[in-house]
Amino acid sequence: xxxxxxxxxxxxxxxxxxxxxxxxxxxxxxxxxxxxxxxxxxxxxxxxxxxxxxxxxxxxxxxxxxxxxxxxxxxx
Numbered sequence: 001x002x003x004x005x006x007x008x009x010x011x012x013x014x015x016x017x018x019x020x021x022x023x024x025x026x027x028x029x030x031x032x033x034x035x036x037x038x039x040x041x042x043x044x045x046x047x048x049x050x051x052x053x054x055x056x057x058x059x060x061x062x063x064x065x066x067x068x069x070x071x072x073x074x075x076x
Contacts, residue, residue, distance in 0.1 A: 010068040017061045024054050 028050045035043045 007068065007071055010064055010071065014061065014064045014068065017057055017064060021054065021057050021061065024050055024057065028054065 028047065031043055031047050031050060034040075035047060
């Protein structure tokens with residue numbers, strides 16, 4: 001039973017992380033377009049932070065998927 005709860009929690013975390021990545025990627029596209037039109041230090045900093053956050057989320061997603069796959073393997 002605990003494995004099932006763990007898997008559900010991992011699936012939820014994976015879904016939420018994927019949704020967050022999609023949202024940040026759209027925001028990044030918008031900021032990149034704005035930055036092309038006006039060379040703003042604030043926009044450049046926003047873009048830098050978005051890229052760092054996206055990198056962190058991609059790492060988190062890889063970790064969550066490996067944990068899920070590990071738990072699935074343990075159940076077999």
